Amino acid sequence: MKAMKEKIDEPDRQRYSPLQTLLPVRRLSSHSPAGPSADIQKAIVDEARLLGQHGKMIPWYRLASKYCLSIDALQTIFNQTEVDAQRRQQQSALVTKTAERHFDSVLCQCNWEAVASELDIPLIECLDLFDASNSTIQPRSLIESYGGWSTTEMARLKQFLADNYTAGSTVDWKLAGAYMNVDVLECQRVGLGTFHDTLNNVGYRRICEFRESKLSWKNVHQHFLQYPNFTQLRSRWYGLKRKQEGRTNDIIAVEWTDSERELMKDLIDRHVQSTTRSELVSIIQRELPTRSLSDIKPFTRHYAYELTAGCMRADRRIRLRELVAEYGEDWNRIGKALDVLPSKAQHNWIKCGGYAGDHSAWSLEEIRQLQRLIDSASKRRGIDALSKSFWAAADDETLLRMIDGSMMSTAAKWEQAGKAVGRSVIACKRRFKILHHSRKHIQVADDRESLVTSEVQGQFELSSAVDWPQVSQATGLGMRECLELSQYDGGKASWHYDPDSFSQSMVDRMTGFIEEHYPTPTPVSYRAVSNFMWVDMNDCIRIHDMLRGKSNWTEADYERAVALRAQGLTYKEVARHLSPTLTHSSVCNALQFYLSPKIVRKPISADEVEEINRLADEYAGKYPVVETIDKIRTQLNLGNRRGWHSTVSRLLAAHPHYQAKLSGFDYIDLANRIATGQTTTKLAAKELDVPRLALEIHVSDMNSRLFSSAWTEEETRKLLDYVQTCNSKPDCVYFSKLLGTKSSIQCSKKIFHLRHKGILSHIPKV
Template structure:
């Protein structure tokens, strides 16, 4: 043994650091070895410890064996020291969880039903910790307190607005999503609603001075318009001819922006784009002559024509269509052409397709004539000069709107029923709705006072008596009453759930808010005398819906690990939730865990192999061939990525153009062949055909149903018996597919209209 400055070294250590057996050393050499040994054996810093713990946790998360010896050599520590650090971290985590549980339980005990939130200041004082730390320790997964929903600014009382504003100013150093999550816990409000209300705090208040300054800036911007000289325009054309590539204008914009640095970038981009359109995409005499020559030479080989014209294949096809329309248009409208437009209006066909059906008019001409036809059609039964609304018309308008789905109000049908223009009905409805709300607000205080008086006398409220005392209907009293003292909680428990209570709520909703009328859950809450958030949540569960949160996901995984079936799990979560939704959500989570991203090297290799073998090897053999060349990852992930790359590859796009897009669409629409079989015949990826077929169907069939189409569907269903032949009905209708007709029928049945 050798001793130097309080450290003892064995010959083995000295041999380790010296590289050879050491028998005798002088004092200076021993001091050097002592410094080296001390630096190698000293305790790790906190950053190193955190890195070490993170690496061990990663091994534990993946259920892998921890390589203790590798970690000991990497961090220059003994295995016992590493295990001691890990034990200390485990103890810290357990203490943190215990403290979090205690804070959560204490917060529930201090929950104030009247205020709708916890007394967090008292919690912080009892635990002797800062308020932010207590809020961060609060665990919503172990709490029964339901966060309040306040999506609109009108849902926030003035007191709560001032409280959250003061909390943000006093306790939050920066406005981040995590910090606002603390504010949402403090106010017991949903996180998204807290973010929305905070965004309103940052909006500037528009004063008369600010409005005048904005107006002045806009006027100055109009006066300082950018003007381009002839020489500058000529230079833009030269840049485009030198740097423009078909389908990509970025390089030309980059060169022009650098050369015209004295002009705003957006103005240069606009000038380059408009000049490009004028040179290559406008049906000028030069472009028309060149297009005619190329079409006579190459036929409808739009890919080759696009290369000659320095545009894409789609742009070449559109340019040829525009050039052809210049010579077929006629100035006057014949009766046959007008009749075609009338049929287009009746079937809901737009001006673009109407122009192709007419064949002798531009899209703009057809749009103008269709608008004139609609107005002349309405003039016979509509008084366009009526501006005064009678009380009967206002009431009828509100009734017609309430009978429609709020998301898809058929204003054309309402216009016909009332004998007024569509815009007049559309503008009058929000005015009447606002007047009705303002009228009800004047009775709010009286309704609250009457409800409080009855509740203090007999702990329940007779709404019929309250409506007589206030002078409103029973439903209106339920909708505007804000008195909610003593309301009970309603949390779903499969053991204690009662269908009698659930049927009472659903019966009230169906009687007062039949579909598609939106439900006023304040009225439901007052009728059931249950917390409004619990009513909203329970109504969602009774509809067979559920909010898929991380807490629900963890519970499903826990019950599944216990061997429980999806049918039983669905009953644990909701009374009406179908087991298929639970199984689909569970398998989707499993697939997300199994998904492995593709590395950049493999992406480049896929593209290289596609470029090399796309023309020579059939795609059915090419995809497995490429997968075999890749080293790691999921086979399904690679196959889908290869198919998506191939769908945008120019070789396969050219094959689709050569096969004829119209012919392909007709074959798929007629159901004479499947997508997979046709893809093998044409040597194309099936993804490309599916995408093209969906895109073509969107142009053929409009998603929106007109009132006339809906009436024909209802008449067909009522005059026939199941099973219905939807393909036959779609052929008779001519403007919707069989699948669209089936989906519309299902929707009407759900809404109670069939």
């Protein structure tokens, strides 16, 4: 007891008296209960370890008072737990080493049965003692590494679960994962699917007992936690119940006699459209009292749907066509022959037209007939047959040939391809993607193109000319389609613009063809224009763009314009030499842009700033400031750099030479002189030989000090009186001198503001 007193720490001495401290100990030593439960022992050990951490002495008297046990009993429990923990740690190390010896690196599995046999320990206990953190055996993932679980792996896991866990028991998936040497979550996910089938007769009877005792499915699921949720457990139980009762949902498995089938089909045929499904089942059950509802319902549902709804299969549609050809539209006879309601037979005939589907290839005659129908329909409606959304095979071939099979072609190539097929660049890119991925080239279209090309080539080689109506008649295609399909370019002439020999008749012929066959907004097919004019397609594109006023200047155009100007020609004459639609102003603007120095958007670097400061030290005071700026610009080649002048002026304004010149300068007098119009900052900077920027900064600062931006009522009244006395435009410089507190610019802005508000609307503008 004396030793117990010494263990009491100082805070407890202050809180309890010696008598209060000894009384619980005496009571506990005389009334210590025997045999605490495992949970209480675990709580005692955990709390003792918490109180004794960091080398502190465990206050056993507190635990004795809390758990109503003697100190000796508490120490015995604690020591025994420590011994058990050490023994378990030794056993765990032994099991881990043994498992590593029995590990097959080829199969990535451990022979746990051999481990349990060698150590004479149950298999589950071996798995529980196995320490994966201190083992070289690493869990695998069969799904990621091997593409899934094999049949052997699934059977091994299923056998392990069946041998060690009965129905209704909770599976420790950590042990199952150690047994299979896989990740715990993966083992649980796969194992739940395999363990569902372990609901045997024992589990079925247990669930029946639970359900008879009015236990809900959620509570029943607490006894069968191997199922993810109670719905799967309930579904499995109902399936097992139907199996034991000999029931099935398959209507084919029910043995129906021929007379019963005919009777049910006749009843369904007569009542399916006038009654509900439930009433129909009741009618059939009255006629067949020996059959249960579970047998009649699936049959009724299946055949009622077949009789009333759904589209027929292809073979039944073929049979429908044959019956219609044989009986006409006698739907009662056809329905009986097809074993469906007459209304369904009629509905399928109206909806599908008895069309069974013809998937054979289109013949050339069918394509020609379809094209003639399209052309005739378009002429009647006054629209173009080949709309923007229609892509002919010739256009596809032209696009593929010009783009060279790559989406990474230049913008110029895409633009040329778009002009060749008469479509935008975006449309060409979309079409090219389709062709590039599908690569479906219709052989019929190739035959049409080769047919037209060979006919055109034969005529040109025979007579050096092409009769397009004759080509259209020979190929059976429209003349415009022949013009778009022909790929023969032999003997085509070039067409360049020359102001002296330019033929207006050719221009009228080309524009007339385009307006007739490609009215706005139909895109122009320059392949057809080239074949019609028998001129190179690129020349047709260039001349047509020129006539429409499109001026895409090239380097050659700029050089030619410069050369013509060097010969002494005026801008109007240069425009006439370049294009019939160009104006002299557009040529002038283009040449000014071409010849003017290009501004480089590159900031002044730090090295260049140092060089400017060095040159400023060299030239300051030696040359006037204007020449100094020019010399710096010339030596550093800053003429085409944006903002170079302000940068150089700012650096010169901070130079000591110019700062010394401006020291003691009367900026107030300069500001007053500028305000009264006697001088400007540019003239003052030239007189003083200093950078203009240096004066502007100080003058702006003086203006803000001398002349307040806010107008008082007295100043505004004086301004109004002065303006009222003026017979003409007010002299702001004179009034600024009279007022003395505002500059001439401020007076001008104030007058403008008053006029804008309507106060001085009758006064002339300043």
